[in-house]
Amino acid sequence: MPHQPQTGQTAMSVRWMMIPAVILTLAMVVFPLGYAVYLGFGGGSPATGFGVANFQRLAADPSFWSALRITFGLFLSALVLQLVLGTALALLLNRYDVVRGLVRTAILSPFMLPPVVVGMIAIVVLDPGLGAANWIVQSLGFAPLLWLASPNWSLLVIALIDTWQWTPFVALIVLGGLQSLPARVYEAAEIDGAVGFRRFWHITLPLLGPTLLTAAVLRSVDLLRFFDIIYITTQGGPGNSTTTLNIYAYKLGFDFMDVGYAAAVMIVLALLVLGSVLFFAGLRKRVSW
Amino acid sequence: MDNKQRTLLPTVLFSLGAIIFMSPILWMALSSFKSPLEVTAYPPSLVFEPTLENYEELFGRTEFLHYTWNSFVVAGLSTLLGLVLAIPAAFAISWHRMVWPATVSLFARMAPGTLFLLPWFIMFSNLGLSGSYTALVLAHAVVTMPLALWILLPYFDGMPREVVESGQIDGCRGPTILVRLVLPMIYPGVVVATIMSFVFSWNYFLFALALSGFDTKTAIVASFNFIGEGTTNWGALMAAATVIALPPLVLTFMVQRWLVAGLSFGAVKG
């Protein structure tokens, strides 16, 4: 929302109404973050002592770098897929104005499902030996696939599962953006001779910039921290092929019980998410209109 | 374009889309009515004699009903708490045209959830709240509050300031204005925020895994037991998944019209 700069003091101040929310945030977010930073810097661990030892260890840890690469791979592939497919879906929905009834339910359902349930469905459907997915693949005359069990494809399969779940969400956001675009501008474009793909490229896409950015921010925050579905399906495998930073940190903390080091990895991850949000915030100026 | 083509193409396209998005969910529901032998049959059977065996296993042999109730309590109360905090905050943020609080509330969503587990556990243990509903509700409010805030802000921003100003002139104070004048105007936003908060709280499993106690375990956490009980009991697993998936799907279905409108997250313009 474009806010006018404030020129005078508003008579009524309701700032105090934020206080309860601020208190919750302080107690439930700021304190744990502080504690995690304390752990990350070796607090509570007499072995390493207070310092940057955990972070130095990161730099030399091939597993960390591998997890970082995988995190980015998942983030980029899923984000691009979802934005492209979501925009395409939104354009279709907008064109045919069919967001009602069954279509609406179908569109809303996937991302309202618990990730745990999505993971469970994936386990059952994508099982290489017994799953319905391979049955379909074989019925179509192709060789059965390994799906999540293939170290080369597992990350992409995870990205596809997330895309299945969240593309409709992106589509809805984009649809909201589309429907709020000024209709007159489209009429002006029609008179100016921009139709079909040219209209999409010169008018619709640039106008959707801020909307797509919002969708990208919301999705990247989730994608960089991706956890639930991997945790349920592959637990980071096969090999390290789906060990994202979050999964790696979890393993460090809860399997290897290396809490300080796990905290260090999580701090890096949190900074990464922050960085991506700032990056998109920086883009905002360039795409807003 | 003649009329037939006009309706045929989108019909085919959207049916295909609906199949892609719905079929895994339907497959889950279908599988939950298969007998243990049938559920792992290959090639999978589409025609079979439905059985309630899996649900009997689920509700009979485990305390799944109790866990489902826990899920309702935690999701319901954390939604309530989230809204009670987010509504006045969103009002204040919108009225004073502040930018930073909404951004800060995003921070809660930036850190990986696993990062919170241990600090929270220690915190709640020291407060004697470990394993209580209170701890779970507070933890889940960290999910619901920012979500509600983000959904509500565009609604507050879209409300004419004159309404509030005329309320002031009529001698009302902030809270009265909020409750009497503003909320009735933005109730579709409140509905969307409520549904989304409830669903996301219901869906969240990590916090409950660490913070729930013997009596407060949620259905989602309990459902993990079906992965890894000797052999994976796919039928019971799918029954549990279906039961867990039901409330979000039913809620979505009930308020779908408003959800579609409310999910733009103020994405409309810069």
Add this chain to the structure above:
Amino acid sequence: MRFFAMSAVLALAMVPAHAQDGFDWRKHDGETVNLMLNNLAWTQQMRDRLDEFTTKTGIKLRVETYSEEQYRARLTTLLQGGSSDLDVFMTLPSREAPLFQANGWYADLTSLLKGDATDPAFEYEDFSQALRDSGVVGETVTSLPINVEGPLFYWRKDVFEKCGLEKPANLEELSATAAKLKECDSAITPWAARGLRGTVGYPLGGFVYNSGGDFKDADGKATLCLPGTIKGIDLYGSLLREYGPPGATNHTFTQVIDLLAQGRVAMSNESSNEFSTLMRYPGRSEDIAVGVLPPGADGTSKPIVINWSLAISGKSQKQEAAWYFLQWATGKEVQNTLAQNGIAPSRVSVFNGDDFKAWASESRPRGEWLEALLEISQTGTSLYQTPTLTRTPEAREILSSVVQQVILGQNDAEAAACAVTEQVQALQD
């Protein structure tokens, strides 16, 4: 942590247990003890019997069960958070005993054992020496064994007969047998075993030892870069690659047992614990045969044998009431009942008892199973990763990644095994 002393203990177990009427089981009547259990066969059997404990002692039990991954996450949070809510938990001593003890997460059972809170009829010495040792860190008793288990070789007798095959005489023949099975019956997968990260060590151990390998060199330094070890890893990996089910790298025991139980797999090396699960499936009690993993070409047979145990949390406020539960749950009576349901008892008197023997003689597979267990508890070892004191899970993870590379054909066994030498030695503290 070895089981060489089993036979010696068997003799000791003949000492009769005198039930003492004087012990007051109801001393903690009305208290509540919180249990956290990993969802194993033992747990499932116990779940239906916990009421008996409450009836006997008046102590109420609150139980949480989780599957292994969630169990670890929750247990770690509770222990690291210093929770006093947790009284009794399950522990895998071979994996975590030194670390847990170093962190003060175990209550000291030594003094409880000696004190008058122990029923004189309990007889700690009745647990086999090796199983007792598994729970002793330094001088301190930290946990009590609830079972004895190890990977066993399961195979489909009917399929073997149809194809004119015998149980392979040694590991070298395993591949040939699998190849023949593949040829003879294309409907059945010849071989299945764990491939999921972190879980491979347990069924792999026997392959390594029987092939003449080890997890440390002659100087005691951790390494996988030994000829026998490489051979074992190669065999394990290539069996899964050539003859295993699709997606083996995501399989742990649940999937393997599933395949076996559904009759889709002809051979496997999987936990003895799952025997009773397997027998519940139609047809399996007739066509499954079970035995010790075939020895190496030179006859070496050194299988893996471990135990799960019960421990009391170091932070528990009700250690004595919790101790009552441990005594009951690991006591002769309970073990005897569980043994009737396919849980291999950790007590010598039960293992050798008439009831268990009678139960085992009721069917061919049970007899084979009992015999195999007896053998592995005499010849087995509980070490199935490179030696480390407190970082066992990481060592197992590294080992798994080596094996996965072989399963996936990304690397040959030698290159994969020798590449991690530095890594595993860094864990050896």
Add this chain to the structure above:
Amino acid sequence: MSSVAVRNVVKSYGEHTIIEDLSFDIQDGEFMVFVGPSGCGKSTLLRMIAGLESFQRGEIAIGSRVVNFVPARDRNIAMVFQDYALYPHMTIRNNMSFGLKMRGTDKAEIERRVAQASEILQIGHLLDRKPRALSGGQRQRVAMGRAIVREPDVFLFDEPLSNLDAKLRVEVRTEIKRLHARLKTTMIYVTHDQVEAMTMADRIVVLRGGAVEQIGTPADLYHEPRTRFVAGFIGSPAMNFLPVHINGETATLATGDQVQVRRLGSSAAAPGELGIRPEHIGITAPGGHGVECVVDVVEPLGSDTLLSVTVGDTPVMVRLPGDVVPKAGDRLQLAFVPGKALAFDANGARI
């Protein structure tokens, strides 16, 4: 440059008819205004000419070409929208050149036309800004500039001034007239404001409920309205209507006073209405005889004085010279300027 012809055009949404059987011609180079109350179909008509709306029957021709099936982009028209409809994400320069680019006009030509248009409209200094950085008046000029660079056959304006404040409106109005004088291109202009229509138009089409009430020059409409509707719509303050009984050239008011009316023809005596514009009413010299009234409100405007008075039960507006300032409550005698009182029948038709 082109003429525009609308012939027997009908448009409806289902049962609801928006435009019923309209026909008229617009001359080449003419400034034509469509005026009427909201919902009269004037914007729809304009958008039909633009090619943004379809219609069921009849035809529309631009020049000699029937454009019924020609898409908007090929009609060689340019349109200025009420809310300007600038491309928010493009600079002003790109906004103006976009239509030409889409047509593949060469770069130098685009440059030349943009430079020329921005000089005409004095928006040269805004070229590198984006629309959101411009004031309403500036945006309006840009919208016109965008139309100008296209060098279209016909300019279409859809209520282009209604988002501007009163002062700017007058300025831009003059500017559009000046533009028309300079370009001599056919312009069609839609407004609901009769002042705009009167000041700008060569000819005006008055629309009501999808049908033409009257087409004519501003003077025609002012002096010779064909219906009570047109008479009331054109002129400010609006024409006064008094219930009368008409007999020949004489109208008898409810008060019994008799007034001369100018008739188009003759008909049997019948009840009807008398229409007289406020500026065509004077007051008699003191002591003279006229229609008696009571002054309710006095609005001195300086140049004029507006009086709201009551004749019998009927409120009447009177415009007097600025130096005459009666007081509320005064009783005055009104005199109607001879030949300016018009007669309407019960159906609102001029008689």
